[in-house]
Structure formats: structure tokens, C-alpha cells
Amino acid sequence: MSAIVAIVAIMAIHISRRTFLEVAAAGTIGVANARIPNRDARTANRDDPAPQPSAAGWYDQPMRWVQLTLVENDPGTFDPDFWLDYFRRLHADAATLSAGGIVAYYPTEVPLHHRSAWLGNTDPFGTLLAGCRKMNMRVVARTDPHAVRDEVRAAHPDWIAVNADGTPRRHWANPELWVSCALGPYNFEFMDQVHREIETKYRVDGIFSNRWAPQGGDCYCVHCQENFKAATGFSLPRTTDRRDPARHAYVAWRKARLTELWKKWDATVRSVNPDASFIPNGPPDMKTAGELAAIQFTDNQARRGVTPPWNNGRRAKELRSVMGRRPIGGIFSVGLEEPYRWKDSVQSEPEIRLWVAEGTANGMRPWVTKFSGVLYDKRWLPMVERIYDWHYAHERYLRNEAPLARVGLLYSEQTQAEHSGVAQGDRFEDHMLGMYHALVESRIPFELVHEAYLTPDRLDRFKLLVLADAAALSDAQCASIRDYVTRGGSVAATFASSLYDELGRQRKDFGLADVFGVSFNGRIDGPMQNSYLSLDADAATGERHPVLEGLDETPRIINGVFRVDVKPTKDFPSPVTLIPTYPDLPMEDVYPRVPHTTSRELYLRDLGRSRVAYIPWDIDRTFWDVMAVDHLRLLRNTLTWTANEPPVAAVEGPGIIDVTVWRQKDSMTVHLVNLTNPMMMKGPLREVISVGPQRVRITLPESVAVRKVQLLTAGTVPRTDLSNRTLILTVPSVEVHEVIAIDF
Ligand SMILES: [Zn+2]
Numbered sequence: 001m002s003a004i005v006a007i008v009a010i011m012a013i014h015i016s017r018r019t020f021l022e023v024a025a026a027g028t029i030g031v032a033n034a035r036i037p038n039r040d041a042r043t044a045n046r047d048d049p050a051p052q053p054s055a056a057g058w059y060d061q062p063m064r065w066v067q068l069t070l071v072e073n074d075p076g077t078f079d080p081d082f083w084l085d086y087f088r089r090l091h092a093d094a095a096t097l098s099a100g101g102i103v104a105y106y107p108t109e110v111p112l113h114h115r116s117a118w119l120g121n122t123d124p125f126g127t128l129l130a131g132c133r134k135m136n137m138r139v140v141a142r143t144d145p146h147a148v149r150d151e152v153r154a155a156h157p158d159w160i161a162v163n164a165d166g167t168p169r170r171h172w173a174n175p176e177l178w179v180s181c182a183l184g185p186y187n188f189e190f191m192d193q194v195h196r197e198i199e200t201k202y203r204v205d206g207i208f209s210n211r212w213a214p215q216g217g218d219c220y221c222v223h224c225q226e227n228f229k230a231a232t233g234f235s236l237p238r239t240t241d242r243r244d245p246a247r248h249a250y251v252a253w254r255k256a257r258l259t260e261l262w263k264k265w266d267a268t269v270r271s272v273n274p275d276a277s278f279i280p281n282g283p284p285d286m287k288t289a290g291e292l293a294a295i296q297f298t299d300n301q302a303r304r305g306v307t308p309p310w311n312n313g314r315r316a317k318e319l320r321s322v323m324g325r326r327p328i329g330g331i332f333s334v335g336l337e338e339p340y341r342w343k344d345s346v347q348s349e350p351e352i353r354l355w356v357a358e359g360t361a362n363g364m365r366p367w368v369t370k371f372s373g374v375l376y377d378k379r380w381l382p383m384v385e386r387i388y389d390w391h392y393a394h395e396r397y398l399r400n401e402a403p404l405a406r407v408g409l410l411y412s413e414q415t416q417a418e419h420s421g422v423a424q425g426d427r428f429e430d431h432m433l434g435m436y437h438a439l440v441e442s443r444i445p446f447e448l449v450h451e452a453y454l455t456p457d458r459l460d461r462f463k464l465l466v467l468a469d470a471a472a473l474s475d476a477q478c479a480s481i482r483d484y485v486t487r488g489g490s491v492a493a494t495f496a497s498s499l500y501d502e503l504g505r506q507r508k509d510f511g512l513a514d515v516f517g518v519s520f521n522g523r524i525d526g527p528m529q530n531s532y533l534s535l536d537a538d539a540a541t542g543e544r545h546p547v548l549e550g551l552d553e554t555p556r557i558i559n560g561v562f563r564v565d566v567k568p569t570k571d572f573p574s575p576v577t578l579i580p581t582y583p584d585l586p587m588e589d590v591y592p593r594v595p596h597t598t599s600r601e602l603y604l605r606d607l608g609r610s611r612v613a614y615i616p617w618d619i620d621r622t623f624w625d626v627m628a629v630d631h632l633r634l635l636r637n638t639l640t641w642t643a644n645e646p647p648v649a650a651v652e653g654p655g656i657i658d659v660t661v662w663r664q665k666d667s668m669t670v671h672l673v674n675l676t677n678p679m680m681m682k683g684p685l686r687e688v689i690s691v692g693p694q695r696v697r698i699t700l701p702e703s704v705a706v707r708k709v710q711l712l713t714a715g716t717v718p719r720t721d722l723s724n725r726t727l728i729l730t731v732p733s734v735e736v737h738e739v740i741a742i743d744f
Contacts, residue, residue, distance in 0.1 A: 056294070057275050057294070058138055058205060058275065059294045059295040059326070059327055060295075060326070060327050061093065061094075061138070062092075062093035062094035062137075062138055062327075062365070063093055063365055063391065063392075063395045063398065063399075064090060064091055064092045064093055064094075064365060064366055064367075064388055064391055064392065065092065065093070065094045065095070065096065065329050065365060065366065065367035065368075066086075066087050066090060066092040066094075066095045066096070066367070066368055066369075067095065067096040067097075067142065067331065067367060067368065067369035067370070068083055068095070068096075068097055068098065068128070068370055068373060069098050069142065069369065069370070069371045069372070070097075070098040070103075070105050070116075070124065070372070070373050071371065071372045071373070071374075072103045072116050072117060072118065073116075073117075073118050074105075074116075074118070074124065074372065074373035074374060075105065075116050075118040075119050075120070075122050075124045076118050076119075076120060076122060077118070077373070077374055078124075078372075078373025078374050079373075080124060080127045080128050080131060080373075081131075083128065083373065084128065084131035084132070084135070086381065086385075087131075087132065087135065087137065088135055089385055090368075090384065090385060090388040091388055091389070091391075091392040092137060092388070093136075093137055093138065094137055094138040094139070094140065094205075095128070095132045095137055095138070095139050095140070096139075096140045096141075096142045096208050096367075096369075097125055097128050097129060097132075097139060097140075097141060097142060098125065098142050099125045099141035099142060099143055099198050099202075099204075099207075100113060100141070100143045100194050100197075100198060101143035101144040101145045101146075101191070101194065101209070101210075102114070102144050102145075102146070102147050102148070102177070103115075103116050104116065104119075104194075105119070105123075105124050105125040106123050106124075106125040106126055106198070106201065106202075107119070107121075107123055108194070108197060109197065110190075110193050110194050110197055112148075112151065112152050112155060112156075112190070113190075113194055113197075114148075114149055114151075114152075124373075125141070125202070126201075126202065129202055129204070138205045138206075139202075139204050139205055140204060140205055140206040140207065140208045140279065141198045141199075141202065141204045141206070141207050141208070142207075142208050142209075142210060143191065143194060143195065143198070143207060143208070143209050143210070144209065144210040144211055145180060145182070145186065145187055145191045145194075145209060145211070145212055146179060146180060146182070146210075146211035146212070146215045147171050147174070147177040147178065147179055147180060147215075148160070148177065148178050148180050148186070149176070149177060149178075150176070150178070152178070152180075153168065153178045156185075156186070156190075158181075158184070158185070158221060158222055158223060159180055159181060159184065159185060159186035159190065160178045160179065160180060160181060160186075160221065161178075161179045161180060161181045161182075161214070161215070161216065161219040161221060162181070162219055162220040162221040162222075162224075163217070163220065164217075164218070164220055164238065166220065169216055169217075169219075172216055173341075179215050179216050181214075181219045181221045181223060181224065182212060182213055182214045182215065182219070182258075182261075183214065183219065183223070183224055183227070183254065183257045183258070183261070184219075184221060184223035184224060184227075185223060187212070187261055188261060188264060191209075191265070192264060192265060192268050195207050195265055195268050195269060195278070196268050196269075196271075196272065199268070199269050199272040199273055199276060200272050203272070203273050203276075204273075204276060205273075205275070205276050206269070206276045206277050206278065206279050206295075207265065207269050207276070207278050207279070208278075208279045208280075208281060208297075209265070209278070209279075209280060209281060210281045211281070212258075212261070212280055212281065212282075213258055213282065213284070214254070218236065218237075218250070220236055224236060227253075227257070228249075228250065228253055231253050231256075232246075232249040232250075232253055234246040234249050234250070236250065237249075237250050242417075242418065242420070242504075251417070254284075255284040255285055255288070258280075258284040259284050259288055259292070262278060262280055262283075262284070262288075262292060263292070265278040266278040266292075277294055279293070279294075279295060279296070279297070281297065281299055282299060283296065285413060286318065286319070286321070286322045286411075286413055286450055286452070287322060287413070287450070287452040289319070289322050289323065290322030290323060290324075290450070290452065290453065293323065293326070294326060295326060295327050295328070295329070296319055296323055296326075296328050296329075297328065297329040297330070297331050297367060298312075298315040298316060298318075298319055298328065298329070298330050298331060298359075298364065299331045300312055300315040300330070300331070300332075301331055301332050301333035301337050301369065302332060302333050302335070302336065302337035302347060302351070302352075302355055302683075303337065303351070303355065303682075303683040303684070304336075304337045304338050304339070305338070305682070306681055306682050307681075307682070307683070308437065308440075308675070308680060308681055309354045309355060309358050309673075309675050309680065309683070310358055310436065310437075310440050310658055310673075310675065311358075312330060312332075312355050312356075312358040312359045312362070312364075313358040313359065313361060313362035313658060313660075313673075314362075314436060314448075315330070315359075315364075316328065316330060316358075316359055316362035316363050316364040317362055317363075317411075317447060317448040318411055318448055318450075320362075320363055320403075320447070320448070321411050321447070321448040321449055321450035321453070322450050322452070322453065325400075325401065325402070327365060328363065328364050328365070329364060329365050329366070329367040330356070330359035330360075330364030330365065330366060330367055331367045331369050332352065332355055332356055332359070332366065332367065332368060332369070333347075333368075333369055333370070334346055334347055334352060334368065334370065334380035334383070334384060335347055335380075336684070343371045343372075344371070344372060344376055344377065345377070346377040346379050346380045347380070347684055348684045348685055348686065349383040350677075350684075350685035350686065350687055350688045350736070351679075351683050351684035351685045352380070352383055352384070352387070353383070353387060353688070353736045353737070354673070354674075354675070354677075354685060354736055354737075356387050357673050357736050357737035358658065358673055360391065360398065360671075360737070361658060361660045361671035361673045361737065361739075362658075362660055363400050363403070363660075363662070365398075366387065366388065366391060368384050368388075390713070393712075394712045394739065394741075396664070396667075397664055397667060397669050397712060397739060397741045398669075399664060399665065400662045400664065401662070401663050401664055401665055402662065402663045403445075403447050403660070403661065403662055403663075404445070404648050404661040404662060404663050404668070404701070405445040405446050405447045405462070405648065405660070405661060406445070406461075406462055406463040406464065406643065406645065406647070406648050407439070407444055407445065407446040407447070407462060407463070407464045407465075407466060407639070407643060408446065408447050408448070408449035408459070408461075408462035408464070408465050408466065409432075409435060409436070409439065409446055409447070409448050409449065409465075409466045409468060410448075410449050410451060410465060410466065410467050410468070410470045411432075411448040411449060411450050411451065412428075412451045412470045412471075412472060412473070413450075413451065413452075414451060414472045414502050414504075415428050415451075415469070415470055415471050415472040415473075415500075415504075416428055416429065418472045418500070418502065418503055418504030419471040419472045419496075419500055419504045420504070422496055422524045422526075422562060422564075423524065423526060423527070423562065425527055425561070425562075426526075426562055426618070426621065427621075428469055428471060430620075430621045430624045430625065431468045431469035431494065431495065431618065431620040431621045431624075432468050432469075432620070433624045434468070434619075434620035434621055434622070434623040434624030434625075435466060435468035435494070435620040435623075435635075436468075437623065437624060437627075438620065438623055438631075438632055438635045438636065438639075439466075439639075440656065440658050440675070441632055441636075441656055442632070442635075442636040442639065442640075443650070443651050443657055443658075443659045444636075444639065444647065444659070445647070445648055445649055445659050445660055445661045446466075447462070449462070449465065451470075451473070451477055454477055454480035454481065454484075455480070456483075456484075456487070459480070459484045459489065460484070460487060460489065462489065463489065463490060463643050463644070463645050464489070464490045464491070464492060464639065464642055464643040465481065465484060465489060465490070465491050465492075466491075466492050466493075466639065467481075467491065467492070467493035467494065467497040467498070468494055468497075468620045469494050469495040469496055469497055469618070469620065469621065470493070470497045470498065471495075471496040471497060471498070471499055471500045471504075472500045472501065472502055472503070472504050473497070473498045473500075473501070473502065473511050473512075474501060474502035474511075475501070475511060477502070477511075478498055478511035478512050481512060481515065482512065482514070482515055485515055485607070485610050485612065488609040488610050489610055490610045490611045490612065490642045490643060490644060491512075491515060491610075491612050491613070491642070492612075492613040492614075492615075492638060492639055492642045493512065493516065493612075493613070493614050493615070494614075494615045494617075494618065494619055494620050495562070495564060495615070495616065495617065495618050495619075495620070495621070496524070496564060497510070497512065497614075498510045498511035498512040498513075499511075499520060499564070507520075508520070513569070514569075515612055516566075516603060516605075516612065516614035517568060517569055517570035517572065517603060517605050517612070517614070518566040518567065518568050518569060518603055518614060518616070519566060519567055519569055520564065520565075520566060521564075521565040521566050521567050522565070523564075523565040524562060524563070524564050524565065525562065525563045525565060526560075526561050526562030526563060526618075527561045527562060528559065528560075528561055528562070528563065528581045529581055529584050530581055530582055530583070530584040530590070531558075531559035531560075531578070531579060531580060531581040531582075532556045532557065532558055532559050532579035532592075533556055533557050533558070533559050533576050533577070533578065533579065533601055534555065534556050534576070534577045534578070534579050534596055534597075535548050535551055535554065535555060535556055535557065535575065535576060536574055536575055536576070536577055538573060538574075538575075539574075544575065545573060545575035545604070545641075546637065546641055547575055547576075547602065547604065547634065547637040547638045547641050548575055548576075548634075548637065549633075549637050550633045550637070551630060551633055551634070554630075556579060557628075557630040557631075557634070558626075558628060558630065558631075559578070559579070559601070559617065560617040560618040560619055560621070560622035560631075561618055561621070561622050561625070562617065562618045562621070563578075563601070563616055563617040563618070564616045564617070565616075566603075566614075566616050568600065568603065570605070572600060572603050572604065572605070573604055574598070574600050575602060575604070576600065576601045576602040576634070577596065577597055577598060577599055577600055577601060578597045578599040578600075578601050579592055579594070579595065579596065579597070580592075580593070580594050580597065582594075601615070601616060601617055602614075602615055602634075602638065603615075603616070604638075604641070604642075609644075610644075611641065611642045611643075611644050612642070613638050613639075613641070613642040615638065619631055619634065619635055620635070623635065646699055647699070648661050648698070648699050649661050649670050649696065649697070649698050649699070650696070650697045651672060651694050651695070651696050651697075652694065652695045652696075652697075653691065653692060653693055653694035653695060653731075654676070654691050654692075655674060655675075655676035655691030655734075656674075656675045656676050656680065657672050657673065657674055657675065657676070657691070657694065657734065658671075658672075658673040658675055659671065659672060660673075661698075663701065666743060666744055667741055667742055667743045667744055668698075668700070668701065668704075668741075668742045668744070669739050669740065669741050669742070670696065670698060670739070670740040670742075671737065671738075671739050672694060672696075672731065672734045672737070672738045672739075672740070673734075673736070673737050674688075674689075674690070674691055674734040674735065674736055674737070674738075676689055676691045677689055688735055688736055690733045690734060690735045691733065691734055692731060692732050692733030692734055693730050693731065693732050693733065694730065694731040694734060695728070695729075695730050696728070696729050696730070696731060696740065697726060697727070697728050698726070698727040698728075698729075698740070698742070699725055699726060700725045700726070700727055700742070701725075702725065704744040705744060706720075706722060706727065706742055706743070706744065707743045707744060708742075708743040709727070709729065709740065709741070709742050709743075710740075710741050710743075711731060711738055711739070711740060711741075712738070712739040712740075712741050713735065713736075713737060713738045713739065714731075714732070714733075714738065718730060718731065718732075718740075727742065
């Protein structure tokens, strides 16, 4: 099967509004309604999103999802009418309901498919489904294939996952159960039969599988051994060392096997109901989701440990970087999601509201999930109802045709997988987190750009592409970024960006050496103690560079912890130079041995329309580590200088606010999510702390006439000033989430 045909067989692809249909291609494979995206170069302008496929059929319709995951003793005890009534009050358009897998909640005929011991003659899945259908809701059946009972192990010992020591794998949380092998006949044959039965009996709109990938570590069962050997020639790896060729092959094989499973289940579901599809909870990787999925969900239910609330928005951005306009749902729970797994717990209302607001502002549709049909603590019910009421009232402003952010942050899964950092203590993830936090604190609307899709139609919507230690880049990816700069795009890069190839092998020089204007000098310093940066005026003019704004009162600030030693290959200004490490003890010795050098620690190129900034040290990683305000200022100024255009939305006022900007069908929306809270870095929030006033300056799209401006949460019409394409207004106060809606 050719790649295109394979994709169409998986999903009925629809296209964005300005692209053309190519119905003929659909006819050749007999999939009704299948359409192929045909990219038209004319669509690639700044107001139109990249012409990515969006979902045909029903997937884009539901705005609000609910999920009820039954527990085995629910049948006969829980009250389906209570739940159906609650779904109605939530204005939910779609539901995901427990059907089968570990426990069947319907009278299954598939041998070894365990019916709930409390099922009797009832069909709770069918009852809930019928109730939802009466309310015109879409219904997706939930299955969970990751565990089985002992009777399954007895009948098919080869269906069970095997540990490295050869023992069958018991379930870590419930030792009465066994963990199934995700990549063998249990999923490929048995669960395929289950999915066929559910689709045949109920004609559901889709089947969603939880924990469908390997659980509890690698599997060493007879099937995995044989299949891996046949596919790669290797025996299963016994080490997690990513340099081991067998480990490398295993990671690729596992991904391929899961993709094959996804396609198989999808084909089964579709063979019964062409309008339905299989939806995995978590794709094998993001690129595969971009290629196969009509709809996806982020299973990022709540905060745990030290996590900023923007992490929910980040997951939305990650998924949208491959899904584009296609719908994504944000699964959230109402309980605590800490490692101790209190699945029946209830979280504080401010915490739930902020978490969902971050998802909504970043383009996810809310999807509340609840375990157990019998409730103990019911405090969450009115909380979620209030969130969904707000969403229902304003849904026409939440369909999000296209983000209008002009800054893209490169999202590199391959750097995450292949690059282990330059030294102990250097993690790629920390560079990303630091940059993400700095962008949020700087109130710069931004998107994530996935490394697999660096095409002009995706890249050219952005004026600035940020590489936060995007270390592992292929030659082709470097070429795409180089071409982007040639077309007028700007780049801001940090640390080891492009110093490694896509397999994590170090290059002799940066892949983007010509773009940065510097070459690798063969050495990476760090961790450094007690090093500083000298802030220098221009030798000729005596003026300080704009990137030093707000740092006027000091000749120097702290340095980072790691630095790449580079030599310039072009002429550069010299606003920031190195003050090398000097002793930090004993106190008598703490004085700089070399008070000033000519070694630049910031390289700024002005190419006219495009600008390039390269920061050879770990400003983003150190910012995540230390959160120094001076680093934030320098980074924000550098990004602003490099972007070299007015922001799409500038928001001035107290607090920390995540700003996102969207184009709607006949309107534009600016979301302000208030993250200001003493519990910002570690939940749960105790209370909502409003911040304001916020003075907002919005750059409107070209050739639109403003009909009306309103604040959706406050329910007020603010006073506005409009001149040319700039709209200025003041938002008096932001509680959790305010949306400025501008009708055209
Ligand atoms: Zn296995």
C-alpha cells in the first residue's frame, strides 16, 4: 500500500476550508467521504493556518466530552439516570464509556472476555449508550487491554508479558491480575475480536483504548522474541543504553508494531462502521498521530509534584504541532493525580478551573473523566458544571480555526530521545521548560512547531522560530530552518542547537553554523561556578544594545552553568561578554582573576527582515534551574529584538498571565489565563487571586472591520481605541480566565 492510500484507509481526511478536494483518490480505495488534502501554495499566508487535514465526519462536532469509567461492581449499584442527567446538565456532546477489555460491561460472547461479576442480565454500557444517543451525543466505547485474569493466563500463557528474568508479569497494583503482552496475539487477535463485537453490537462512533502500549517495562515473551528477531535480526535488548544497536532497533520496532496495531484495530472498527475509528490513548509518537489520527486526546489529568499550571497548555501545543486544526480533547480528572493514586479523591475548584482554562486557552476541548459510577465525594459535580456552562455559553468563540501566534518554539522529540545532554546535569527537557516558562512570563503568544513538519506552510506563519537547545537536528531539518531564514524568518537559538545529528551523534560544527555565524570551538564548559556576564556598551557609540534594556544599573549579571565555546565567523556587536569563573571560597579569594574578556556570550545578526540570535550558554536551562530575573529580562529582550515586529497581542499589568490568540470563523479571541498564585509551581491552588488592570494592545488581521468587542467572562463591553490595525483596551481584572472576543 502506498503511503497516501495507507493514510486514507486509516482516516477520512478532510481539509481546511481553502484547500481543494480530490475525491477521485477516495474512490480508488472505496472509502466513502475520504478526501485528500491538496496543498495549495496560495493558502500559505499569515492569516490562514497551514493547510493541514482536519477531521471529516463527526470528530470536529463535539465541543465538550465526558468519560465515565465503570468499576467492576458498578453494574446493579450505580444509577445510569443520574449520570445521563449530569451529562445533559454539562451540555456534553460526546461520551466515552467503559465497554470491555479487563472487564466487559455488556453481555459479551467473546470467550475469555470477562463479564463483570455483577453484570447479571444487565447491559450498563448499552443503557448508557442509549441514553446518550437520545441526547444526540456521540459515544466512544472505552476498552482497557492491559491486564487479564488468571483464567486467561491458564488458557493462553503466551498472551502474558514476560519479565527479563523469564517470569510472567503480575500486575503491579492488583496481584490477582496479569499484565498482557501489548505487542502479541492478545491485542492483535483477542482484543481485535472484542473491538469487532462492540462495534457490531452497538455501532459506536469510535473505540478508545487506554493503556494499549506495553506496561511495566519491556516484554520478553516468546512472540516478542520471535517477532523482533524476524524484523530486525537482533535478540531483545537487555540494556536500556540508547547506544546499544539492539535497543535502538527495539525502540523503532515497538513504534512500528504499535502503529500496525492501531491500523489493524482501526480497520476492524471501520469494516463494521465506516464512520467510526479507533482512537488510541497516546500515539506511538507525535509524528504518527499527525499522520493517522482524526482526533486525539491528551491524558494529562492534573498537576503532580512541582508542575506549573501551564503544563496543560503545553500538552495541547505539543499535540496541535502535529494535529493542526484537527480536534483535540484535554482529559482532566477531578481528583489528585499524585503517585499515591487516590482515584476517588476530589481536588480544589480553583485548581481544576485553572488546569482546564490552560487547556481551553491552548485549543483543547474539555473532557472530564471520572472513575466509578458510585460517588463518595460529590463536591466536584457543581464545579465541573460551572466550567462546562461557561464553555457552552461561549463555544462559538472556542472553535479555534487558527492560532495567530507569531513565535514558534521547536518541539524536538528526537532530541528528547537521542540526546542525553552534554554532561551530567544537562537535560534537554530543562532547556525546553525554561524557554517555555520564559515565554509565558514574557506574555509572548507562541506555538510549538514539530520537527517532522518544518515545511514552508507550517513555518512561514511564524516570524520567529526559537530553538531551545534543539541539539539533535538532521541535515534536512537544518536546511529547512536555513531556508526559512532566507525567506525572512528570524531564529533565536541556544546552547547545543544543531550540534548533533538526528541520531544524537556530535557534528564537527553546528548544522546551522552559517546561520548562527559561529563555529564550534571543540569544547563545552561546565558546570561552571561563580561565572558572570559583562554587559558592554558599543565601543564606537557608547550606547547599550536594546537587548540590555532594564539592566541599565549594572555592569554585569550572573552567567549560566554550561557554555559552548565558539568562534565567530562574521562580524558581531558585543553587548554581552564572558567573565570567567573565579573562586567562590574562601571569601578572601572571591575576586575576578580576569575582569573582562572579548568572548561574546550573545551573537546577534541583523539580516534586514530576518534576525538571528545565538546564545552559546544554557540561559534557558539555568532559568528553569534558578529562575533569575536578569536571565528572564535578557531572554525576553533578545526574543523581542529577534522577532523584529510588534507582537500580535501585548498585555501589560501585574501578575503572570499566559496569553494565547486565535482566529475564529468571524472573530478573533485573546485568552488571558491568570497563573498568579502562591501555589503556581505546586498545586493545588487554595484560592483564586484576581489580577488587573491589564492594558492590552492587539494587532488585528488585515482587512477586517471590528463589529463588537466583549469580555466573555466578565460579560462586559470594554471601551476600546482603534487606530489602523491596533486595538487598545483595558481588562479591569482577570480572575482565572478572561477572553477578549472581537467580532468581525
Ligand atoms: Zn510480548
